[in-house]
Amino acid sequence: xxxxxxxxxxxxxARYPDVFGRPASARLAMPAMIVAAFAILVYGLVDLExxxxxxxxxxxxxxxxxxxxxxxxxxxxxxxxxxxxxxxLSIALLGTTLAALFALPVSLLAARNVVPSxxxxxxxxxxxxxxxxxxxxxxxLVWINVVGLGPFAGVLAxxxxxxxxxxxxxSEAIEGADQKQVEGIRASGGSALHEIRFGLLPQVLPVxxxxxxxxxxxxxxxxTIIGIVGAGGIGLQLAEQIRVLEWQRVSFLILMILVxxxxxxxxxxxxxxxxxxxxxxx
Amino acid sequence: xxxAVSILPEQQLAVLNAAYRQAVARKRLRLLLGVVIFAAxxxxxxxxAEVNLRTLFAYFGNFISYFDRILTLDNGQxxxxxxxxxxxxxxxxLKMLGETLLISYVGTLIGATFxxxxxxxxxxxxxxxxxxxxxxxxxxxxxxxxxGIVFALIFVIAFGLGPMAGVLAxxxxxxxxxxxxxSEIVENADxxxxxxxxxxxxxWLACMRFAILPQVTAGYASYALLRFxxxxxxxSVMGFVGAGGIGQELVVAIRKFYYSDVSAILLTIIVTVFxxxxxxxxxxxxxxxxxxxx
Numbered sequence: 001x002x003x004x005x006x007x008x009x010x011x012x013x014a015r016y017p018d019v020f021g022r023p024a025s026a027r028l029a030m031p032a033m034i035v036a037a038f039a040i041l042v043y044g045l046v047d048l049e050x051x052x053x054x055x056x057x058x059x060x061x062x063x064x065x066x067x068x069x070x071x072x073x074x075x076x077x078x079x080x081x082x083x084x085x086x087x088x089l090s091i092a093l094l095g096t097t098l099a100a101l102f103a104l105p106v107s108l109l110a111a112r113n114v115v116p117s118x119x120x121x122x123x124x125x126x127x128x129x130x131x132x133x134x135x136x137x138x139x140x141l142v143w144i145n146v147v148g149l150g151p152f153a154g155v156l157a158x159x160x161x162x163x164x165x166x167x168x169x170x171s172e173a174i175e176g177a178d179q180k181q182v183e184g185i186r187a188s189g190g191s192a193l194h195e196i197r198f199g200l201l202p203q204v205l206p207v208x209x210x211x212x213x214x215x216x217x218x219x220x221x222x223x224t225i226i227g228i229v230g231a232g233g234i235g236l237q238l239a240e241q242i243r244v245l246e247w248q249r250v251s252f253l254i255l256m257i258l259v260x261x262x263x264x265x266x267x268x269x270x271x272x273x274x275x276x277x278x279x280x281x282x
Numbered sequence: 283x284x285x286a287v288s289i290l291p292e293q294q295l296a297v298l299n300a301a302y303r304q305a306v307a308r309k310r311l312r313l314l315l316g317v318v319i320f321a322a323x324x325x326x327x328x329x330x331a332e333v334n335l336r337t338l339f340a341y342f343g344n345f346i347s348y349f350d351r352i353l354t355l356d357n358g359q360x361x362x363x364x365x366x367x368x369x370x371x372x373x374x375x376l377k378m379l380g381e382t383l384l385i386s387y388v389g390t391l392i393g394a395t396f397x398x399x400x401x402x403x404x405x406x407x408x409x410x411x412x413x414x415x416x417x418x419x420x421x422x423x424x425x426x427x428x429x430g431i432v433f434a435l436i437f438v439i440a441f442g443l444g445p446m447a448g449v450l451a452x453x454x455x456x457x458x459x460x461x462x463x464x465s466e467i468v469e470n471a472d473x474x475x476x477x478x479x480x481x482x483x484x485x486w487l488a489c490m491r492f493a494i495l496p497q498v499t500a501g502y503a504s505y506a507l508l509r510f511x512x513x514x515x516x517x518s519v520m521g522f523v524g525a526g527g528i529g530q531e532l533v534v535a536i537r538k539f540y541y542s543d544v545s546a547i548l549l550t551i552i553v554t555v556f557x558x559x560x561x562x563x564x565x566x567x568x569x570x571x572x573x574x575x576x
Binding site: 037040041043044045047048049050054055057058059061062065086087089090091093094097129130133134135137138141142143145146147148150151152154155156221222224225228229232235238239242245250254257258261262 | 348
């Protein structure tokens with residue numbers, strides 16, 4: 001058995017200087033970043049008028065509010081709340097479907113393998129980005145100006161803001177599709193439309209279906225809040241009850257939202273597995 | 283060259299053909315059934331959401347003309363003909379925008395810190411006790427399912443009007459969302475280093491610090507940056523319920539029909555979101571190589 005050779009540390013150190021002594025800049029980078037992040041945090045806390053007294057007073061108030069929330073109680077308005085919840089689900093379903101229908105053709109224009117010209121793709125992509133950059137609530141406010149208060153404005157708001165998101169997601173799915181099928185169709189003399197219909201769509205439809213289902217799920221969440229600005233659904237009830245400080249009803253409404261979201265999660269999870277298989281989801 | 287294609291006897295062929303047709307028919311029936319159910323759900327939803335196509339068509343002109351109006355100055359000219367007049371309030375708006383960014387920054391940092399502390403308890407492979415894991419997971423779930431703006435509404439009443447409510451609302455929502463993502467990263471981490479450290483007699487804390495943390499920090503930072511992007515968007519509407527930021531200006535402009543102001547504020551929001559998107563994307567690319575960019 002041979003004993004490990006005695007290592008001359010000094011020699012090794014001289015040979016591999018960057019392993020033993022990292023340059024000061026590299027060693028200081030991490031602490032400097034942490035200090036900078038912390039400094040901005042402190043500046044932010046001061047600038048945003050955080051004060052310990054205010055925080056503690058608020059916490060006390062919050063504790064009081066939570067006490068008032070127990071037990072959750074709908075009072076006599078349960079039918080109204082159930083109707084509002086149904087409205088919310090309708091908004092999510094319709095809004096997402098509309099968005100998907102409109103986004104599919106546009107996403108083809110934004111996909112690299114369908115429209116090779118960068119000049120043509122660029123405006124489409126920026127257009128989708130701008131729509132996505134504006135929050136659903138802002139779209140809801142705009143649509144309220146157009147079609148008036150009510151759930152219809154909510155449907156249109158969700159449809160528009162998801163249109164931007166779907167356009168991006170779909171075009172990414174299309175870019176990920178296998179080009180060989182398309183080439184096959186082209187080789188047999190198919191037109192550009194045939195290439196898309198028989199070469200691309202069969203590949204991307206399951207992916208798209210999964211994304212649409214996922215969005216219906218997450219839109220149930222968005223649809224619960226657009227009521228806060230007056231675009232229908234359960235958010236309207238929630239905002240009203242918060243404003244009049246009916247805390248028991250507020251907690252009941254929040255519970256309703258939680259249950260509804262969990263139920264939609266469960267159903268759409270099942271459906272997604274059925275459509276694209278367990279592996280593709282994970 | 284002739285190729286012999288063996289044709290099955292008539293009888294055998296008929297059976298196979300029938301089986302094939304039946305299989306196709308069954309598939310078609312299932313698809314049709316799915317479409318019918320979906321259409322019925324849509325119809326029901328359309329009734330529930332009071333969809334009125336006539337209103338839409340009647341008012342669709344309004345939608346177009348709304349954009350026409352917000353792109354017109356008071357004196358009837360297009361906004362881009364007089365940028366100074368259009369962006370007259372840029373000092374105030376930039377200040378509010380800065381507040382929005384600060385709200386999302388502070389909210390994200392606080393939320394990420396809480397998520398960082400909690401996620402080790404929520405992950406299956408690192409949680410010290412099953413009951414603790416259950417409690418923390420439900421807590422995170424609650425924090426991310428209740429929309430941030432609902433928290434903001436409640437906090438405005440508890441903490442008073444102003445950005446503080448917005449920061450706390452974003453922080454809580456962010457804790458829930460990041461806590462789940464972080465714990466998923468931890469669940470994918472390699473457990474061998476943990477065993478190595480534990481075999482030296484180290485405590486749970488030391489295992490997390492020296493075995494898990496080095497594997498997961500890059501993923502954490504990437505998700506936190508992504509969340510920052512989302513939070514900027516969310517902070518831009520916090521003002522709708524009185525929780526600070528540019529949303530306050532926007533909602534006033536929309537409600538009071540200051541048309542050109544609406545487009546000016548929207549423009550500043552969109553440009554800011556673009557800049558944040560590009561910067562964080564670049565940062566993520568710099569920090570974690572190419573694969574983290576998607």
